[in-house]
Amino acid sequence: MPDPTEVRLAEYGAVLLGADQLTPRDVERLRALQARGCLSLDQAPAGWRLKADATVGILVLDRIRLVIEPKFAIPGEQLMSWLAYALGTPTPLPATARRWATGPEGYADLVAAALLEQCEQLVREGLRRDYVRRQSLEPVLRGRLDIAAQVSRRYGQLDQLRVRTFDRETDIEDNRVLGTALRVARTLATHPDLVRDLHAIADAFPQAPTPDAALRALDRTRYTRLNNRYRTAHTWARLLLRGGGVTGLLTDDGMTADGLLLPMPALWEAVVRRLTTEATAPHGGRTVLSSGATGITVRGDLGSTSAFRPDVLLSLPGHDQSARTLLPVDAKYKRYDRYGVGAGDVHQLLTYSAGYTPSTGPRAVIVHPCSGGHSHRVLRVSGPQGSLGSIHVLGVDTHASPHQAAVWIRSALLWADW
Template sequence: MTTIHLVEHAPPVPRPLSDVVGRALAASRIVDAAPDPYLPGHWRLRAGSKVGAVALTVPGAGTVTLRITPKVPIARLFFLLGYALSPHTIPDDGAVDVAEHTEVLPAFAHAFERQLARALTQGLVQGYRTTEESAFVVRGRIREADQIRRHFGAAVPVEIVYDEYSTDIAENRILSAATERLLRLPGVPGNVRRRLAHHRSRLADVTPLVRGHALPVWRPTRLNARYHGALRLAETVLRGASAEHDEGQLRIDGFLFDMNKLFEDFVCTALREALAQHGGRAELQARGIHLDRDDAVRIRPDFVWYADDGRPRAVVDAKYKAEKQEGFPDADLYQMLAYCTALGLPDGHLVYAKGNASYAAHRIRNAGITIQQHALDLDQPPGSLLDEIRDLAERLAATTLV
């Protein structure tokens, strides 16, 4: 088995690979891969913004394990993730220590297992689950429309719906599916894998989720409070952050974070929380905004803050970028100019993960618009990081509506 280690957004590196494996990596679209023009038998590989671990099963070449390490410390990555998922959750004394890990998947599997163990300490949460079925005895309510449509007036079987109190509820089904998912991934430490297998046996009686279907809906309540942390991590495993698909004859199975999305979620969530004291309404991934008068060109800023009367007050876009010697990309300025024009705002704000450029402001000719670019330093303690967000929020709040 071939194992390849890369670092997020690092310069391309040559690796001795067969053409079959090199083409498979290029087809995966997880990393940039191209034959090295100077070293025969080598491919130049470059990781983008996705971090984590995947196993690629390549026909005729076996399994290739690809591990991509983030530039930010693992503990900082988990802070960004945790805050974006639940900004009001205050870590307790038993908070998971992930600083000992240098790779994403082992740290995440460890964190999830600890949260799951705490969730299941007092046993499985029970609740009511709505069940629809055909039966020969009436239980609950008769579904009259289904009875007529399916049985044409016959007395039995009866189409019924009822609520059953059991452990086979959405919360346990999500935890079970995430546990199964992690047990299949490469790079989960052996001791964590054994504990996950033990938890899986405790969840063995719940109905498995159907692959490709939407996750069941759960709502935070007092009764399932001890599940909240584990459920949020479980949903991260099962929604979008994981990769498990076939690309032609190439099978990809793994767990990846997109740092672009993680940074965007953190910045927008933290701004929403910081601006709450100033009133108004914050909308993440704002919808219903168009660039033209005919509403044919839709635009979707990451963050729009509206005043109490509904007028746009500030617009922000979060951009997690690779470091560039020339500074911030010009294309982001054009995008923000479009947002400010459509929303009628004199100022727009671009927030980057700190690289080689610091704060900059650009006054646009003949437009009366200023675009400000901010650099957020991720390599600092969580409290200082949130202080930077609060400073930006105060700057947004100080903007005067025309």
């Protein structure tokens, strides 16, 4: 079967595809992704018009290999460090220190390389073994004789024995999920040296029956001192097996393998959540729930009750240490370094400020990605009766490291004197 034709487009970009470039199975899968808000697919006079949303990554279809490149927010060489930061995992070794090279858009190779790096380390340290129960036919007695099977299947013959053994083996779930993820990574990687290394290391790991079985095993996994060293490898494996959906980061709707797509708004929300938490923690700040008693709800309308929930709700110490104030923070994956804040976002942040902050000085925060240095501006909203509130718009330079950004966020929030 010939290799799929590579089709590239930028995040938010569009491309025209011929009618013969998509099979009915491809169309069905793209429609499912459209329902998730990852892209849109419309019929055109000569075929199909495919438009990407705020999604980047790779999707391997029957006849094409679709590559959606990051357009502006996080450069390719920095995307892995920000992704690792959002996931709370160690940043992989730089691509320049590896035996392969990746282009700015080749983050699927970098995710595969991150998994490979962790698996190589596990093999060097020795794969974890655990007791596995087996039933087998042996020429000598090992373990425990299965009397019922010996009588019913061997009819009393003793030249071969039905036995039950309980031996320590590497064929356990912790290793099987990695073996499955390595085989999925081979289908997504483009650099031949990386594909070869993935193929070589995969032979050291057992494999689950299907990617779905591996995902179910990951969902059952609980980390103890025995398998805690597998946690980082499992994080990258889950990312590959879910095609980009990460528990606690992105929403998984069952799409597995053959693709690695990251919804960038969800990634940015996870980044902002960690940035603001780390920035305020040294000064007594903490995150609180924005639901229940601390939620903003709308009742009395047609249909069910609705709610307004900021991405992050910070509880900060006031000048009087016995009193604390709330500060709503919203992550916006938008070009607010080049364009003004939209009216809808202003209305949303004013609602947050009215619901959570003191009436004497209602305020809220927007955090957006930018390039060319961090930025901080303040929108002041007023009406005939006076001030309605202020909105601090913080632009985080994604060319910097996440930890540098956290330090800057801390200084910006302290300078604002909440």
